[in-house]
Amino acid sequence: MAESEALQQGNAAADLGFLWDFWYPALRSEEIRGKRLATAMLLEVPLVIGRTSDGRAFAMRDACPHRGIPLSYGRFDGTTVECSYHGWRFDGCSGQCVEIPSLTSQDKLKVERIFAGHYPCEERDGYVWVYMTAPGALPAEKIPTVPELAKFGTRYKKTHLFCDLPSHVDHGIIGLMDPAHGPFVHQSWFWRNRGSIHEKEKKFEPIPKGFRMSPHSPSTNSAPYQLLKKMTGAPVTTTIDFVLPNMRTEIIQTGKLWFSSLTTITPVRRDLCRIDFIAAWNVPLPVLIFRSFAKTFLRQDQETMIQQSEGLKQNPKLMLIDDADRPAKWYFALKANLIEERRTGQPKPHPMDGPVTLHWKS
Ligand code: FES
Numbered sequence: 001m002a003e004s005e006a007l008q009q010g011n012a013a014a015d016l017g018f019l020w021d022f023w024y025p026a027l028r029s030e031e032i033r034g035k036r037l038a039t040a041m042l043l044e045v046p047l048v049i050g051r052t053s054d055g056r057a058f059a060m061r062d063a064c065p066h067r068g069i070p071l072s073y074g075r076f077d078g079t080t081v082e083c084s085y086h087g088w089r090f091d092g093c094s095g096q097c098v099e100i101p102s103l104t105s106q107d108k109l110k111v112e113r114i115f116a117g118h119y120p121c122e123e124r125d126g127y128v129w130v131y132m133t134a135p136g137a138l139p140a141e142k143i144p145t146v147p148e149l150a151k152f153g154t155r156y157k158k159t160h161l162f163c164d165l166p167s168h169v170d171h172g173i174i175g176l177m178d179p180a181h182g183p184f185v186h187q188s189w190f191w192r193n194r195g196s197i198h199e200k201e202k203k204f205e206p207i208p209k210g211f212r213m214s215p216h217s218p219s220t221n222s223a224p225y226q227l228l229k230k231m232t233g234a235p236v237t238t239t240i241d242f243v244l245p246n247m248r249t250e251i252i253q254t255g256k257l258w259f260s261s262l263t264t265i266t267p268v269r270r271d272l273c274r275i276d277f278i279a280a281w282n283v284p285l286p287v288l289i290f291r292s293f294a295k296t297f298l299r300q301d302q303e304t305m306i307q308q309s310e311g312l313k314q315n316p317k318l319m320l321i322d323d324a325d326r327p328a329k330w331y332f333a334l335k336a337n338l339i340e341e342r343r344t345g346q347p348k349p350h351p352m353d354g355p356v357t358l359h360w361k362s
């Protein structure tokens with residue numbers, strides 16, 4: 001291979017800062033109906049997603065292994081996807097080629113040895129999750145179970161929200177865990193105002209591949225929490241976890257009432273990520289009211305990140321400060337550790353050596 005070619009290939013495989021070998025939500029379950037094929041992109045991989053007539057969701061690379069035309073232009077009969085160009089057919093669930101119409105009895109080609117790119121796929125909590133294995137790698141022997149929203153009973157309300165952010169997933173994630181933007185970005189009559197900024201002390205502890213904001217009574221300056229406390233008379237506890245690659249879970253409990261949410265920031269392309277948010281609760285809170293509050297929050301974050309991406313185009317030097325940016329520092333350290341562990345096979349120590357108390361004003 002010529003050197004320049006090797007260099008180019010090296011650049012093509014350049015590290016885009018994505019974490020492979022994890023489950024990511026690709027789209028909402030309701031986006032695939034009947035024999036409709038849907039498309040999505042995860043970690044810059046184009047996907048075609050469908051559901052077989054017996055109800056199994058599947059995800060293939062949206063490119064025919066013959067000449068690369070997106071398979072999503074083809075037809076799906078409930079079991080196999082037929083390419084729109086030369087009619088090769090692939091089993092949806094395995095990606096295996098089952099027919100090449102141009103072959104005659106003279107041909108010796110082993111059709112069953114041809115596969116379309118294919119990824120493990122499962123539905124959970126109204127999402128189609130896809131397990132993104134590194135390019136060229138086979139799916140891991142042991143694929144972990146799909147992430148799931150915690151629920152504490154069978155009767156609850158739930159809602160989904162999503163929003164695109166025009167930035168690299170790392171910026172999406174550190175934005176998600178950033179405590180200091182609240183009083184500036186999320187000023188709302190129903191939540192809090194800038195004047196309510198005050199000093200906070202939060203306890204964190206290490207958990208596998210992440211960290212936990214230890215159960216605590218949430219900030220006294222936010223009205224909804226005050227209301228909850230009045231309703232049950234019981235203490236309100238909140239546990240917030242962040243776990244690699246991209247997941248924040250929050251569980252609020254008081255007496256028999258609970259609220260649970262799962263937020264993921266999913267890399268779509270190097271310059272685009274998406275927040276998916278699902279919440280379930282049995283607190284007396286109408287879905288529509290909750291949605292309009294949550295939408296306002298997301299919109300505020302989105303607008304800020306659109307503005308931020310303007311500045312980031314110039315590749316400015318950035319900084320992370322203590323203590324407000326400490327969670328962001330942990331995230332980068334956890335991520336670097338994981339990449340190193342996978343490269344060497346040697347475990348790395350957690351970036352936190354034990355419980356830590358952080359202080360900031362927000
Ligand atoms: S490109 Fe798909 S069958 Fe030829």
Ligand SMILES: [Fe+2]
Binds near residue numbers: 181297301
């Ligand atoms: Fe925010």
